[in-house]
Amino acid sequence: MDKMPAWADAVLVPLISILLAAFLSALVILAIGENPVEAFKLMVDGALMRSTGWGYTLYYTTNFIFTGLCVAVAFHAKMFNIGGEGQAMIGGLGVALACLFIPFPHWSVALIVATLAAAAFGAAWAFIPAWLQAKRGSHIVITTIMFNFIAAALLNYVLVNLLRPVGAMEPATANFPAATHLPTFQDMFASEGNPLFRGSPANVTFFLAVAACVAFWVLIWRTKLGYEIRAFGHSESAARYAGISPVRITVIAMLISGGLAGMMALNTTMGEAERLVLNATEGAGFIGIAVALMGRSHPVGVFLAALLFGFLYQGGAELALWTNIPRELITVIQALVILFTGALDNMVRLPLEKLFLATRRRSS
Amino acid sequence: MNDTPAIELKGISKAFGPVQANKDISIRVMPGTIHGIIGENGAGKSTLMSILYGFYKADAGEIWVNGSHKDITDSQAAISAGIGMVFQHFKLVQNFTVLENIILGAEDGPMLRPSLARARGVLKQLAEEYELSVDPDELVENLSVGHQQRVEILKALYRQADILILDEPTGVLTPAEADHLFRILDHLRAEGKTVILITHKLREIMEITDTVSVMRRGEMTATVKTAETSPEQLAELMVGRKVLLRVDKTPAQPGEVLLDVQNLRHVDDAGVERLKGVSLQLRAGEVLGIAGVAGNGQSELLEVLGGYADASGAVTMKGVSLPLSGAGADGSARRKAGIGHVPEDRQEEGLIMPYTAWENTVFGYHRDPHYQSGMLMNNARIKEEAQDKMTRYDVRPPNPNLAARNFSGGNQQKIVLAREIERDPDVLLIGQPTRGVDIGAIEFIHQEIIRLRDKGKAILLVSVELDEIFSLSDRIAVMFDGQIMGERMPGETDQTELGLLMAGVTERPEGKLIDAVDASLKEKEAREARQHD
Numbered sequence: 001m002d003k004m005p006a007w008a009d010a011v012l013v014p015l016i017s018i019l020l021a022a023f024l025s026a027l028v029i030l031a032i033g034e035n036p037v038e039a040f041k042l043m044v045d046g047a048l049m050r051s052t053g054w055g056y057t058l059y060y061t062t063n064f065i066f067t068g069l070c071v072a073v074a075f076h077a078k079m080f081n082i083g084g085e086g087q088a089m090i091g092g093l094g095v096a097l098a099c100l101f102i103p104f105p106h107w108s109v110a111l112i113v114a115t116l117a118a119a120a121f122g123a124a125w126a127f128i129p130a131w132l133q134a135k136r137g138s139h140i141v142i143t144t145i146m147f148n149f150i151a152a153a154l155l156n157y158v159l160v161n162l163l164r165p166v167g168a169m170e171p172a173t174a175n176f177p178a179a180t181h182l183p184t185f186q187d188m189f190a191s192e193g194n195p196l197f198r199g200s201p202a203n204v205t206f207f208l209a210v211a212a213c214v215a216f217w218v219l220i221w222r223t224k225l226g227y228e229i230r231a232f233g234h235s236e237s238a239a240r241y242a243g244i245s246p247v248r249i250t251v252i253a254m255l256i257s258g259g260l261a262g263m264m265a266l267n268t269t270m271g272e273a274e275r276l277v278l279n280a281t282e283g284a285g286f287i288g289i290a291v292a293l294m295g296r297s298h299p300v301g302v303f304l305a306a307l308l309f310g311f312l313y314q315g316g317a318e319l320a321l322w323t324n325i326p327r328e329l330i331t332v333i334q335a336l337v338i339l340f341t342g343a344l345d346n347m348v349r350l351p352l353e354k355l356f357l358a359t360r361r362r363s364s
Numbered sequence: 365m366n367d368t369p370a371i372e373l374k375g376i377s378k379a380f381g382p383v384q385a386n387k388d389i390s391i392r393v394m395p396g397t398i399h400g401i402i403g404e405n406g407a408g409k410s411t412l413m414s415i416l417y418g419f420y421k422a423d424a425g426e427i428w429v430n431g432s433h434k435d436i437t438d439s440q441a442a443i444s445a446g447i448g449m450v451f452q453h454f455k456l457v458q459n460f461t462v463l464e465n466i467i468l469g470a471e472d473g474p475m476l477r478p479s480l481a482r483a484r485g486v487l488k489q490l491a492e493e494y495e496l497s498v499d500p501d502e503l504v505e506n507l508s509v510g511h512q513q514r515v516e517i518l519k520a521l522y523r524q525a526d527i528l529i530l531d532e533p534t535g536v537l538t539p540a541e542a543d544h545l546f547r548i549l550d551h552l553r554a555e556g557k558t559v560i561l562i563t564h565k566l567r568e569i570m571e572i573t574d575t576v577s578v579m580r581r582g583e584m585t586a587t588v589k590t591a592e593t594s595p596e597q598l599a600e601l602m603v604g605r606k607v608l609l610r611v612d613k614t615p616a617q618p619g620e621v622l623l624d625v626q627n628l629r630h631v632d633d634a635g636v637e638r639l640k641g642v643s644l645q646l647r648a649g650e651v652l653g654i655a656g657v658a659g660n661g662q663s664e665l666l667e668v669l670g671g672y673a674d675a676s677g678a679v680t681m682k683g684v685s686l687p688l689s690g691a692g693a694d695g696s697a698r699r700k701a702g703i704g705h706v707p708e709d710r711q712e713e714g715l716i717m718p719y720t721a722w723e724n725t726v727f728g729y730h731r732d733p734h735y736q737s738g739m740l741m742n743n744a745r746i747k748e749e750a751q752d753k754m755t756r757y758d759v760r761p762p763n764p765n766l767a768a769r770n771f772s773g774g775n776q777q778k779i780v781l782a783r784e785i786e787r788d789p790d791v792l793l794i795g796q797p798t799r800g801v802d803i804g805a806i807e808f809i810h811q812e813i814i815r816l817r818d819k820g821k822a823i824l825l826v827s828v829e830l831d832e833i834f835s836l837s838d839r840i841a842v843m844f845d846g847q848i849m850g851e852r853m854p855g856e857t858d859q860t861e862l863g864l865l866m867a868g869v870t871e872r873p874e875g876k877l878i879d880a881v882d883a884s885l886k887e888k889e890a891r892e893a894r895q896h897d
Contacts, residue, residue, distance in 0.1 A: 222740045227723070227730055234716045240672040241705070241713040242728035243695030357381050 004356035009349075010301065014294055014341055016348050018308070021340040025333040034325050046318025047311045055185050055200020056317070059272065060284075061310030062202070065209040066264035067288025068306050069216050070257045072297035076220055077253035078233035083129060083144025084261040085285025086151030087122040091262025092269045093155060094121030096163065096276035099176040110180040114270055115208070115263060122262015123255040125151060130254030134247040140254070148285070159278055172277040182271045203271035212260065213299035219256075229253050261285060287334075293342035305341075312337065368431040370395040370527050370558040371416070371447075376425035378411055385411040387582045389425070393527075393575075398549060398559040400569040400590070403579030404602055404802040405773050409562050412579070413529050417449045418442045429527070448520025449529045454512050458505040462498050462515050463487070466522050483522065490521055494551040495544070506893055508885040509657075510541035517548065527558045534568060538657050539830065539863030540881040546572045566595040567831070578602055603803045611810045614818070616838035619648035622822040623669075623703075623791050628677035628688075630664050636892065638664040639675065640846040646791060646822040651813065653837030653854075654826040657866050661846035662826045663708055666795045669824070670705040671698035681791065695728055704784035706777075708795030708826065714780040715768045722750035722764035725783050757782040758808065774805030781812060792816060795826045810836060830859055844868040845888050 026036035047057045067084045074081035081087075094117035104110035129143035159171040168174075182204050185197035220226040232239040232249040239246060268280045287309055294308075295301025316330030340348070369392040378386040385408045393399045403409050414420045416427060418436040427434050429445045436442050442449070456465050463483055472479045484500055491497040498507070498514050507515070513533060520528055530549075534542040549559050549572060561573060569576050570590060577587040578601040586601050600606055623646040630639035638661050646652050656662050667673035674689035681701050687693045698705070707713040715724050726735050726746050735742050750764040757778045759771070768776055777797065784792060797813065798806040813836060817823055827833050833840055834854055842849045842865035849865040864872065864881070868888060873880035 218740070222743070224730055224736065224741055227741060231716050231719070231727070234718055235712060237709075237712045238714070238716055238727070241670065241695055241707055242730075243671065243697065243699065245694065 043315025047314040055197040064306035068291030068302040070261040071292035086148035087261035091122035092265035119259035126258025134250040372428040400573035400576040448525025653833040656843035702790040704789030717769040773800040
């Protein structure tokens with residue numbers, strides 16, 4: 001074998017990448033005259049040390065799991081779906097329509113129907129680029145980026161002209177009826193004597209996201225469709241030889257991808273805001289790319305990477321709140337993590353591989 | 365004769381990770397000789413030559429050129445030491461003229477005109493000296509493969525190479541072109557140049573070389589005078605055991621027609637017609653060999669019959685018509701109809717390289733309900749059967765959990781064969797069954813093909829190796845330019861006749877064979893160029 005052990009590949013490489021990113025971030029914080037150790041403490045404190053902090057961290061994590069899985073499933077078919085952002089926006093529209101116009105008896109029924117609506121709307125938004133790629137060869141990276149803009153414009157139009165309650169100033173829908181409100185972690189875990197997750201937005205969709213991770217694993221590694229998606233991703237010519245239709249796989253993989261992105265809207269729109277606002281996605285669609293890259297398109301990896309980015313989001317918000325570190329710097333730190341774990345992956349991997357081979361040769 | 369070796373390698377070693385590609389290799393190549401280096405794929409021939417040409421740096425060892433120690437760190441250093449290399453895949457700029465390609469990187473100054481003028485003169489002289497005539501003003505893309513190779517040789521000579529390395533030079537040539545190449549090499553030798561010829565074809569070694577070195581698993585196992593050895597001995601040195609070079613088989617007992625192909629036409633994505641009305645019949649219990657130089661429509665024929673390229677015409681399998689485009693024209697429909705397919709390129713088509721061996725043993729048949737349990741795939745059953753197939757087809761190592769890319773070429777091919785043969789197809793399409801496969805595995809694969817034939821199956825064999833076509837086929841059809849030029853029985857024809865058919869020459873010409881071949885190929889190139897416009 002000419003490779004390093006799997007655990008090093010899966011754990012050590014991302015870990016070192018994160019440490020490098022953290023080190024550089026520390027230098028940047030130093031450069032603007034703040035104390036990086038203090039800043040880090042504050043982030044950990046705010047994101048992980050109190051249940052409310054966890055409530056926020058897991059809320060963001062939920063978003064990133066969905067968008068991370070969205071990008072990951074497309075990666076398995078060797079497609080780069082940059083359109084998670086737009087697909088999530090349109091998914092939000094699906095959620096809003098379901099919640100506003102169907103009288104639900106109970107939140108559980110609402111969740112099921114809204115999930116279907118979110119997935120269907122997100123998938124539909126991914127279908128057009130997928131079809132163009134499969135039939136016309138229009139590159140999916142280009143078309144999905146363009147569809148993000150179209151989605152934003154469409155949502156803007158719908159919110160301003162169609163769904164905005166009469167007299168309201170804000171481009172947003174009316175509040176969803178109470179029967180559609182999802183139980184938050186506070187509702188589920190807090191008691192009189194033990195007030196947990198107070199005021200935090202994490203809600204039941206987190207468990208849906210975890211279930212999606214499991215379903216993703218089964219789909220990709222245990223079903224015939226997953227077998228075909230991966231085969232197509234590794235070699236299109238081999239797929240054709242085996243009678244796997246490139247058009248079919250391209251379209252199906254993108255439908256699943258778009259559906260997962262759409263489901264992210266359950267968390268933001270139904271779980272948190274309880275109405276559809278403009279820019280509910282807040283860039284989570286793009287973070288999904290980093291999450292999928294860092295998680296190696298494996299659901300366990302995606303879960304852990306989503307957790308890391310959830311921590312960065314929540315910790316970053318704390319920093320902006322309590323220090324003079326501007327919010328933009330948080331973006332810089334997040335960008336560094338993306339840069340090191342995604343783009344500069346080989347910078348860490350190659351030396352590490354050499355090191356492993358050298359030690360092995362010496363011992364053999 | 366001069367006693368100083370033109371090239372002397374002393375104790376060259378090179379490792380890639382844990383793989384020892386070259387182990388303590390020493391070799392002396394005498395000036396004015398043709399020195400063959402033979403060995404199986406992965407034996408380390410190409411690595412050794414890459415070190416000599418400065419692409420890799422050896423971990424240990426020295427390179428001596430004409431008696432002086434040279435430190436060859438890049439190809440520029442190799443060129444200035446007088447070493448030229450002709451790669452298997454040419455490195456020419458397609459839309460430059462021959463002359464422009466020749467001076468590329470060896471211009472005399474900032475202005476091109478004087479360089480071009482000088483090159484024109486040198487080229488004329490070289491052409492006369494070595495039978496290396498090429499039109500200097502022709503665009504490279506309009507040249508036949510054989511002529512492109514001449515340009516590569518001219519490039520090296522223009523840079524005043526005294527030592528010429530050729531890596532598998534005949535892989536893409538018709539037999540007549542290969543003969544011409546050997547005549548060029550003969551001239552080079554007569555002029556005192558030194559030639560190193562890397563090949564895996566025993567026949568070429570016996571035909572042209574003075575000395576031959578055999579490599580096996582990164583080591584130089586022997587260097588012998590060609591006149592004092594035999595193909596059998598060389599094969600044994602390459603593999604490390606006795607090898608059967610001929611296939612034992614009884615005469616075929618052809619039965620009913622299983623596959624009937626009529627007037628097949630296929631146009632590729634670029635709009636070029638690749639199959640121009642191919643008709644053939646395949647009978648139970650026979651091997652029909654399709655001979656031809658690579659790129660004359662054989663690949664497209666396999667793709668169309670395998671169900672993944674559209675075509676017009678008619679194909680019937682046991683009397684039932686098969687769709688050639690649209691619904692029902694795909695690989696899995698063909699498999700259901702009883703057509704198995706061992707594709708030409710196992711790495712790009714036949715296998716998913718990162719998949720494990722067991723995953724690959726059902727590739728293309730993975731939708732079979734036998735491999736499903738409910739919504740999921742029955743991985744336990746697939747693994748169990750994979751283990752069994754690998755044992756029976758002698759795949760080494762017999763570990764189904766290893767990724768396909770970790771097997772050698774021969775063992776990868778055995779995985780594909782096991783998969784296709786075990787489904788018991790009535791018709792088996794096989795493309796290049798032994799390309800990149802070691803001699804030991806070739807023996808096994810050939811025996812399997814004959815065994816299948818003797819079970820009454822029909823086999824369509826496409827191969828660019830004429831030897832293979834001769835030893836396996838019961839009937840030989842020759843393809844050229846998307847057409848079948850003719851059918852021959854193996855006992856009633858010879859390499860020369862097939863070679864001419866492979867170049868599109870149907871009548872045995874008077875005068876020089878190579879001229880007729882040249883004319884025919886030129887006509888084909890011109891036709892293709894017209895079609896592109």
